Amino acid sequence: MEQGLSLKREVGIIGAVSFIAGTMIGSGIFISPQYVLLAIGSPGASFVIWACCGLIAMLGGLCYAELGTIIPESGGEYIYMLRTAGKVTAFVFVFSFISVMRPASATGIALSCAEYVVAPFYSGCAPPQLVLKCVAAVVILALALVNCLSVRLATGIQVVTMAIKALTLAVIILGGAVMLFQGNTANFEDSFDGTNVGVKAIGIAFYQGLWSYDGWNTLNYLTEELKRPEVRFWISLTSPDQSISLVTGLYLLVNVSYLTVMTPKELMSSTAVAITWGNKVLGSWGWIMSLAAALSAFGSLNGTFFSGGRVCFVAAREGHMPDILSMAHVHRLTPSPALIFTTVISLVVLIPGDFQSIVNYFSFTAWFFYAVTLSGLIYLKIKKPELPRPYSVSVPIVLPILILLVAIFLVLAPIIDQPQIEYLYVALFILSGAIVYVPFIHFKLCPGMFDKVTTFLQLFLEVAPAEKNL
Secondary structure, rough: OOOOOOOOOEEEEHHHHHHHHHOOOOHHHHHHHHHHHHHHHOOOHHHHHHHHHHHHHHHHHHHHHHHHHHOOOOOOHHHHHHOOOOOHHHHHHHHHHHHHHHHHHHHHHHHHHHHHHHHHOOOOOOOOOHHHHHHHHHHHHHHHHHHHHHHHHHHHHHHHHHHHHHHHHHHHHHHHHHHHHOOHHHOOOOOOOOOOOHHHHHHHHHHHHHHHHOOHHHHHHHHHOOOOOOHHHHHHHHHOOOOHHHHHHHHHHHHHHHHHHHHHHHHHHHHHHHHHHHHHHHHHHHHHHHHHHHHHHHHHHHHHHHHHHOOOOOHHOOOOOEEEEHEEEEEOOOHHHHHHHHHHHHHHHHOOOOHHHHHHHHHHHHHHHHHHHHHHHHHHHHHHOOHHHHHHHHOOOOHHHHHHHHHHHHHHHHHHHOOOOOHHHHHHHHHHHHHHHHHHOOOOOOOOOOOOHHHHHHHHHHEEEEEOOO
């Protein structure tokens, strides 16, 4: 019997660790620290926020590792909701994910990358928004092309940029350590003075901090492309020297370095923390930090594209998106139609993009769906404990319950303290997915409408339907 077309299992242990840590270490640690400090008000409290964010990401990663082995399919939250909460909930998620969450994430990272690319050319003044967005668009298109051409090339970029990120953070940490040993400790005296204890302030600080950790669930989007996925999930998410624990330690040390070199006021007023740090410590060589931060964001965006295209691909394979998006290139075995679609939506979102608003609304939406996903894991642990969990990839039920409570807090925090109408709009948009589902998915009002377009695109893009690779 002839084997059908499917995505190749080309992501090994190094690639798996690089996709998690490499996607997490992107623009966030070079931009979010000032927003965390601005929201929470004091250096001491900001360290607590960063440590708690790392713990949340680690525990969330462990919960997702179990989900990834119980349901060994690509697609992340989408496929887990489909198997536990049903078709409507899964469609509502993928509708929000493809329309808002992934494009917003990609746009935020691309804008950060563009900020650092152009910064050396606009010393002493803010670069024009048009220039920023044009550079961001070029970065998005370049990475879309890479991901369409080769899984191996995209994985290679992820590994190389991960090494650059580790080196960059090491330079920042060592530079801060030197300054610290020279006696620059003034910013750590009375470090909790001025702490904001409002519910909204804490929630927004967590939003900005967790943005820097976004990517801890990357492997769950590409399960079918992992070599021996049950082993990869467990090793890459639990080894103390790898992935999330590594990132958490680096982030804490980097924040110590920032506050050793800069005063809290300087940190909060900086639009590009890494450049400000570089100018103070490296002097005329400060531009190196701009280049390193840009490459870091480039690698993070690469991981975001790689995983985001898979969700669109899996949703189409399950009948929740147009058929063309469920196809893979016949030679390169990449989900190129889904990647192209994600690119187009990202470029549209880029037009009115604003970094801080993007982060807040992305985080609000993301943690709403994390709560739904973790509820599904709790359901599986209670109702279906007999499901196989290879290599004892199982966590105590208290962990998903704890992260579920955190997710509920993060969703409600900005609403309870100081409600903003924008969050209502986001909630209404999420719920509108259910309205779209009824006519177009449940009743299939236009089943033959796209047949000719699908046939044309299939021939033009040289793609064919892909089977599951379980």
